Amino acid sequence: MSDPIIKIEGMNKWFGDFQVLKDIHLEVEKNKKIVVCGPSGSGKSTLIRCINRLEEHQKGTIIVDGTELTENTKNIEAIRAEVGMVFQQFNLFPHLSILDNCTLAPIWVKKMPKKEAEELAMKQLEQVQISDQAQKFPGQLSGGQQQRCAIARALCMEPKIMLFDEPTSALDPEMIKEVLDAMVNLAKAGMTMIVVTHEMGFAKEVADEVIFMDEGMIVEKADTKEFFANPKSDRTKLFLSQIL
Amino acid sequence: MNKLNFLRPNIENLNTYLYVGIFLISIAILDVTLNSFFNTNITSFLPNFISFLLPLIIGTVGLHIIRIEFSGIKNLDLLNKNINTNTFNAVLTLLIIFAVIKSIPPFLSWFIIDATISGDTKEACTGTGACWTYIKIWLNRFIYGMYPNELQWRINLSFIALIGLAFVGLIPSEKIKKFLTLYYVVIYPIIAFVLIYYLISGGAFGLEWVETGAWGGLSLTFIVSFFCLIFCFPVGMFLALGRRSDLPTVRYISVGFIEFWRGVPLITVLFMSSVMFPMFLPEDFFMDKLVRVIIAISLFEAAYVAEVIRGGLQALPRGQYDAAKSLGMGYWKMHIFVILPQALKLVIPGIANTFLALVKDTPLIFVVGLLEIVGMLNLAKTNPKWLGYAMEGYVFAAIIFWIICYAMSKYSYNLEIKYKTDR
Numbered sequence: 001m002s003d004p005i006i007k008i009e010g011m012n013k014w015f016g017d018f019q020v021l022k023d024i025h026l027e028v029e030k031n032k033k034i035v036v037c038g039p040s041g042s043g044k045s046t047l048i049r050c051i052n053r054l055e056e057h058q059k060g061t062i063i064v065d066g067t068e069l070t071e072n073t074k075n076i077e078a079i080r081a082e083v084g085m086v087f088q089q090f091n092l093f094p095h096l097s098i099l100d101n102c103t104l105a106p107i108w109v110k111k112m113p114k115k116e117a118e119e120l121a122m123k124q125l126e127q128v129q130i131s132d133q134a135q136k137f138p139g140q141l142s143g144g145q146q147q148r149c150a151i152a153r154a155l156c157m158e159p160k161i162m163l164f165d166e167p168t169s170a171l172d173p174e175m176i177k178e179v180l181d182a183m184v185n186l187a188k189a190g191m192t193m194i195v196v197t198h199e200m201g202f203a204k205e206v207a208d209e210v211i212f213m214d215e216g217m218i219v220e221k222a223d224t225k226e227f228f229a230n231p232k233s234d235r236t237k238l239f240l241s242q243i244l
Numbered sequence: 245m246n247k248l249n250f251l252r253p254n255i256e257n258l259n260t261y262l263y264v265g266i267f268l269i270s271i272a273i274l275d276v277t278l279n280s281f282f283n284t285n286i287t288s289f290l291p292n293f294i295s296f297l298l299p300l301i302i303g304t305v306g307l308h309i310i311r312i313e314f315s316g317i318k319n320l321d322l323l324n325k326n327i328n329t330n331t332f333n334a335v336l337t338l339l340i341i342f343a344v345i346k347s348i349p350p351f352l353s354w355f356i357i358d359a360t361i362s363g364d365t366k367e368a369c370t371g372t373g374a375c376w377t378y379i380k381i382w383l384n385r386f387i388y389g390m391y392p393n394e395l396q397w398r399i400n401l402s403f404i405a406l407i408g409l410a411f412v413g414l415i416p417s418e419k420i421k422k423f424l425t426l427y428y429v430v431i432y433p434i435i436a437f438v439l440i441y442y443l444i445s446g447g448a449f450g451l452e453w454v455e456t457g458a459w460g461g462l463s464l465t466f467i468v469s470f471f472c473l474i475f476c477f478p479v480g481m482f483l484a485l486g487r488r489s490d491l492p493t494v495r496y497i498s499v500g501f502i503e504f505w506r507g508v509p510l511i512t513v514l515f516m517s518s519v520m521f522p523m524f525l526p527e528d529f530f531m532d533k534l535v536r537v538i539i540a541i542s543l544f545e546a547a548y549v550a551e552v553i554r555g556g557l558q559a560l561p562r563g564q565y566d567a568a569k570s571l572g573m574g575y576w577k578m579h580i581f582v583i584l585p586q587a588l589k590l591v592i593p594g595i596a597n598t599f600l601a602l603v604k605d606t607p608l609i610f611v612v613g614l615l616e617i618v619g620m621l622n623l624a625k626t627n628p629k630w631l632g633y634a635m636e637g638y639v640f641a642a643i644i645f646w647i648i649c650y651a652m653s654k655y656s657y658n659l660e661i662k663y664k665t666d667r
Binding site: 049052054073077078080081082083084085087089091092093094095104105108109110150153154157 | 561563564566567568569570571572573574577581582585586589663
């Protein structure tokens with residue numbers, strides 16, 4: 001058993017007086033796929049936003065790839081460069097073309113030569129099947145295409161870990177599949193992934209482990225088969241009965 | 245309106261009604277036109293009151309007659325839909341047309357027909373119209389101020405050079421394109437400063453020194469506006485970022501700076517820059533009046549620019565910051581490549597607004613004794629040989645300012661269209 005690539009110990013987070021995350025313990029090994037589910041407001045998004053420090057935690061430790069997340073901005077930037085993230089609202093840069101969206105960070109953060117970055121971007125866009133849209137602007141693409149571009153953009157940084165924050169929640173039903181397909185391909189390629197989602201079909205297909213969160217706590221953490229076959233806590237059973 | 249139903253046209257007698265209506269409207273407009281341009285009243289045989297209202301009545305009837313729904317004639321339908329929907333609108337339309345016709349003759353006669361442009365002295369102006377002779381004689385001063393006549397080629401040369409250098413961006417070469425931003429933000433202002441410092445001011449390379457007090461007129465307007473625009477923009481940008489910074493010191497300094505400059509009138513700032521400021525400087529330290537004025541106006545306008553840009557920064561969704569951060573970008577990379585390009589695009593109208601206000605504020609530098617175009621006008625109108633021509637001067641200045649500002653405003657529209665990538 002290898003060392004965990006993400007190690008969270010006793011992590012607590014407050015928004016003002018309100019405690020969003022309570023005593024989180026989580027270890028993620030390399031190449032594992034974790035699905036995080038739970039009702040809205042349970043802190044799932046906050047949890048994965050803490051992993052690349054888009055949110056600060058107040059107590060406990062988070063160690064990503066051997067580096068602890070602290071105030072040190074250089075460390076944080078280094079970690080963010082190797083942790084890709086995909087958002088619910090895509091968050092593509094609307095003033096840049098699809099290709100420029102993908103090459104911006106490799107060129108300026110990783111100092112990659114422009115030619116090389118463009119080749120890499122085209123390869124990643126090919127993977128998510130939107131290479132023919134490379135010269136268009138985000139506003140001209142459908143939601144599904146935008147989200148696939150967002151995945152390609154994150155992959156262009158050649159990350160070790162990918163975080164997905166409800167990637168399909170803002171999409172029309174017929175576009176969900178194309179995004180999920182891209183994610184399944186990525187999972188099969190062996191990427192370490194943490195996915196916050198309500199798509200239980202996706203969880204069953206690719207996840208190694210499922211985490212169920214409620215009220216800022218990890219209620220249940222189990223192997224995928226185990227989780228769906230016989231959930232332990234009543235809260236999980238109730239949630240699954242409503243969502244399946 | 246039921247009793248007027250016999251006047252309601254339908255599609256069969258459309259042509260008859262159309263011609264009658266147009267004829268009546270033409271009569272009405274003709275009557276007003278004759279009255280206005282040639283002072284003749286073709287309806288003078290009627291009682292005074294009726295004669296006065298007749299064009300309005302005839303015109304209204306005419307418009308009523310041509311109010312044919314779905315006539316199938318595109319222009320007529322457009323007219324009926326927009327300015328002839330009912331009798332009230334028809335009357336308003338006619339009144340506006342009449343007012344325009346009535347105001348043209350006095351306007352024309354003052355500007356052109358009765359105006360004078362020949363001659364060299366006040367005595368040439370005998371007409372009742374404008375005395376453009378005054379502008380003609382003083383034009384040189386209005387453009388160059390008190391700058392010595394025989395040295396004015398230096399101003400011309402430097403302005404032509406600057407305008408020429410501004411078009412470097414149009415060279416379609418990939419090699420140059422990379423450096424365009426650097427060129428416009430850093431190199432171009434430096435070239436401009438060097439040109440103006442050595443060519444217009446002189447004092448080196450065998451050029452005679454001309455003190456800034458002698459500069460003036462339109463060229464000074466351009467110089468002050470140009471440098472203030474160039475300097476206030478980056479300063480305003482940094483202030484806007486500073487005001488949103490996480491570092492308390494930076495934030496409070498920015499807030500204090502912005503609120504101070506927004507709270508004082510420009511005229512006091514200028515006054516203090518020329519009178520109070522030198523008192524705090526060491527004895528042997530000399531800073532030119534013009535330089536002090538440009539710094540003062542730049543800082544003043546920077547506070548306004550900062551607030552405009554802050555509006556743009558606030559309009560961006562938080563997701564843009566998240567996305568940039570999640571890709572490993574630091575503060576400056578995030579702002580330079582992701583945040584500022586979008587925020588600045590959003591605030592082009594607001595920036596244009598501030599810049600226009602800046603150009604129109606430049607006449608205020610008269611309080612420190614610098615006379616740009618309006619200052620020169622004020623000087624000229626108090627000249628004993630040319631008393632009483634203030635009107636011509638101000639109209640002239642208004643036209644000049646309008647041309648400058650309209651060009652700037654058009655340019656900002658073009659920028660907006662150019663950078664519109666989201667539809």
